[in-house]
Amino acid sequence: MASRASRRSQTEVLRTVRQIRQYSPERVPDEVVERLLEVAQWTGSSRNSQPWHFIVISQPGQLRQISQLRTPINWVAAAPLGIAIVLDGANVPSEAYDEGRVTERLLMGAHLLGFGGGVAWFGDEAQQAEAKDILGIPAERTARSVVLIGRPTSIKDPRPDARAGGRKPLSEIVSYERWGSSKG
Numbered sequence: 001m002a003s004r005a006s007r008r009s010q011t012e013v014l015r016t017v018r019q020i021r022q023y024s025p026e027r028v029p030d031e032v033v034e035r036l037l038e039v040a041q042w043t044g045s046s047r048n049s050q051p052w053h054f055i056v057i058s059q060p061g062q063l064r065q066i067s068q069l070r071t072p073i074n075w076v077a078a079a080p081l082g083i084a085i086v087l088d089g090a091n092v093p094s095e096a097y098d099e100g101r102v103t104e105r106l107l108m109g110a111h112l113l114g115f116g117g118g119v120a121w122f123g124d125e126a127q128q129a130e131a132k133d134i135l136g137i138p139a140e141r142t143a144r145s146v147v148l149i150g151r152p153t154s155i156k157d158p159r160p161d162a163r164a165g166g167r168k169p170l171s172e173i174v175s176y177e178r179w180g181s182s183k184g
């Protein structure tokens with residue numbers, strides 16, 4: 001049985017997962033990619049439908065093309081590896097939920113393995129269509145995002161219009177027993 005302190009440090013690992021946008025150019029080893037794909041494979045999904053397919057992208061040319069879809073994802077060009085998430089396109093709301101779950105697990109898995117991950121959305125429908133073209137994805141599938149993986153060199157957001165970091169205080173986002181009620 002893990003001690004209380006070690007359980008706390010395990011959840012601390014989860015709490016410190018951040019969006020990584022700056023990576024060292026070093027290759028992500030195959031065994032790391034395999035581990036992450038297994039983590040993705042075992043993610044729970046609505047009715048265990050497993051509505052996904054994953055495209056491992058290690059060609060800099062493809063990542064560069066994706067990075068050019070829109071400015072907020074220009075950092076994708078310098079990532080050593082991407083895992084694009086393709087959904088069946090059969091049930092849009094539940095697949096969006098499943099996509100979020102699998103994305104988060106890839107980010108957490110990368111962090112636990114000493115790497116880092118970042119999610120990049122392709123953009124609007126036209127940009128999604130372009131991404132499908134770059135990756136050879138059939139038009140009827142849903143493809144919205146790619147998770148980039150690599151060794152982090154910084155946790156900073158290098159973009160000129162960087163989002164503010166940090167989080168809202170718990171007191172602002174949590175109620176007890178009834179909406180708006182504080183503890184005790």
Ligand SMILES: Cc1cc2nc3c(=O)[nH]c(=O)nc-3n(C[C@H](O)[C@H](O)[C@H](O)COP(=O)(O)O)c2cc1C
Nearest residue numbers: 017018019020021072073119120121122163165166
């Ligand atoms: C649905 C979703 C889409 C996102 N799309 C992008 C994106 O296209 N480009 C990007 O740089 N970050 C993207 N992010 C990352 C968020 O900006 C990031 O999670 C947030 O700023 C918190 O970052 P932090 O955990 O490093 O503090 C996305 C996150 C989510 C959940």
